[in-house]
Amino acid sequence: MARFIIENSPPLKGSVKISGSKNAVLPILAASLLTEDKCVIHEVPDQSDVDTMCTLLERLGAGIHWDKNAGIISTAASGKLHAEAEYELVSKMRASFSVMGPLLARLGEVNVPLPGGCAIGARPVDLHLKGFSALGAEVVQEHGNVRARAKKLKGARVYLDFPSVGATENIMMAAVLADGVTFLENCAVEPEIVDLANFLNSAGAEIRGAGTDTIKIAGVKTLSGADHTIIPDRIEAGTYMVAAGITRGDITVTNVVADHLKPLIAKLKEVNLNVSETDAGVRVNYEEGRRIVAADVKTLPYPGFPTDMQAQFMSLLTLAEGTSIVTETVFENRFMHVGELKRMGADIKIESRSAVIEGVKRLTGAQVKATDLRAGAALVLAALTATGTTELSDIYHIDRGYCELAEKLRLLGANIRREEENGEKNN
Ligand code: EPZ
Numbered sequence: 001m002a003r004f005i006i007e008n009s010p011p012l013k014g015s016v017k018i019s020g021s022k023n024a025v026l027p028i029l030a031a032s033l034l035t036e037d038k039c040v041i042h043e044v045p046d047q048s049d050v051d052t053m054c055t056l057l058e059r060l061g062a063g064i065h066w067d068k069n070a071g072i073i074s075t076a077a078s079g080k081l082h083a084e085a086e087y088e089l090v091s092k093m094r095a096s097f098s099v100m101g102p103l104l105a106r107l108g109e110v111n112v113p114l115p116g117g118c119a120i121g122a123r124p125v126d127l128h129l130k131g132f133s134a135l136g137a138e139v140v141q142e143h144g145n146v147r148a149r150a151k152k153l154k155g156a157r158v159y160l161d162f163p164s165v166g167a168t169e170n171i172m173m174a175a176v177l178a179d180g181v182t183f184l185e186n187c188a189v190e191p192e193i194v195d196l197a198n199f200l201n202s203a204g205a206e207i208r209g210a211g212t213d214t215i216k217i218a219g220v221k222t223l224s225g226a227d228h229t230i231i232p233d234r235i236e237a238g239t240y241m242v243a244a245g246i247t248r249g250d251i252t253v254t255n256v257v258a259d260h261l262k263p264l265i266a267k268l269k270e271v272n273l274n275v276s277e278t279d280a281g282v283r284v285n286y287e288e289g290r291r292i293v294a295a296d297v298k299t300l301p302y303p304g305f306p307t308d309m310q311a312q313f314m315s316l317l318t319l320a321e322g323t324s325i326v327t328e329t330v331f332e333n334r335f336m337h338v339g340e341l342k343r344m345g346a347d348i349k350i351e352s353r354s355a356v357i358e359g360v361k362r363l364t365g366a367q368v369k370a371t372d373l374r375a376g377a378a379l380v381l382a383a384l385t386a387t388g389t390t391e392l393s394d395i396y397h398i399d400r401g402y403c404e405l406a407e408k409l410r411l412l413g414a415n416i417r418r419e420e421e422n423g424e425k426n427n
Pocket of ligand 1 (some may be wrong): 022023024026094095121122123124125126127128129162163164165166167188307308330331332373374401
């Protein structure tokens with residue numbers, strides 16, 4: 001398995017361009033199944049999760065062309081589509097489950113493997129299925145699969161028990177071609193939801209209220225093609241903003257939407273870092289002599305503090321002055337990075353859904369493992385400041401959601417290199 005070799009690095013300095021958002025492009029690719037016409041998607045990040053989604057769409061019968069240099073994917077789901085998704089792909093990437101809504105709406109039947117749990121939690125899909133039932137689908141779970149059927153979905157009022165991102169996206173996509181009007185209440189308001197709705201509306205859908213807790217979807221007969229540019233990845237941006245803090249550096253993230261970063265910006269300021277919006281983007285810099293101090297963080301659905309930044313921010317707090325409490329309210333098992341950070345000398349105690357962090361003077365390099373995407377990123381950040389060498393393995397997790405992380409960090413001054421399985425060094 002490939003791994004990162006990371007040495008203690010100087011304060012990182014410079015600017016870094018942020019890629020398109022993984023969590024926006026994945027549902028948008030799935031949504032392209034709703035139309036027979038060609039869709040062109042720009043700013044597509046070169047990540048392994050996008051590869052998986054493209055493979056899934058091709059297996060379902062869609063034509064996919066990905067110009068990786070240009071970051072453009074063209075899709076054409078004009079031919080006969082299959083209603084069955086393969087276990088191998090859905091078990092590899094939960095986001096594959098978002099093909100369920102589009103296929104149900106387009107074909108009137110779909111059979112998708114239940115995505116099991118993952119490192120960060122059980123991650124059930126009950127809210128998705130309740131939504132499809134409310135739209136009139138007959139939903140059956142058997143043999144590890146979910147089968148849903150409906151001659152024609154009918155608009156309905158759907159109240160989500162929890163503002164789930166995935167359920168909001170899946171039900172919204174199903175409702176786009178339904179007979180009548182659907183109201184999706186207590187739904188997720190993440191920027192990725194708005195980006196999906198904008199993509200669908202540019203293809204002829206009638207969606208209002210995305211970004212608020214009630215979305216109205218007036219069903220239409222068919223959708224046309226679309227030409228859409230993906231929003232920047234606020235979590236990738238957040239990771240580099242924390243890198244500036246943890247290395248006591250000065251980094252500007254470019255190609256970002258500052259509004260999407262508000263909850264993180266507030267916390268970075270609270271721990272005594274300077275954050276400013278510039279023409280180019282958002283700048284985070286450490287001010288000599290101003291110690292980084294402890295803070296309490298509670299993850300919440302947007303616009304609360306993002307759970308996808310919890311691990312990276314915890315790395316920063318391990319070196320802050322004082323005691324911080326990080327409470328994870330979105331996923332029930334998202335502290336897998338704690339054990340690895342403690343191997344690097346961090347002082348952390350877990351008490352049910354909170355981690356109590358006593359700031360230490362320094363971390364030390366060690367052999368550690370990425371247990372999931374964001375945990376991996378958090379360990380990279382910790383290793384940049386640790387004394388000695390860190391060997392980070394299982395970085396395939398990181399490849400799922402970051403484009404060229406090592407290269408981008410090296411351009412900012414980091415001592416990091418990628419070592420392939422065969423020992424080949426990859427600069
Ligand atoms: C999306 O996952 C993101 N993934 C996650 O990012 C992100 O952490 C999460 O939203 C929350 O922001 C993608 O967009 C591809 P949820 P999703 O449905 O849609 C429970 C990353 O690091 N729930 O909002 O799966 C669920 O178990 C990834 O990029 C139900 O109980 O998140 C969880 O506790 C990780 N029943 C909570 O809701 C359901 O039917 C939030 O899940 C659905 C969800």
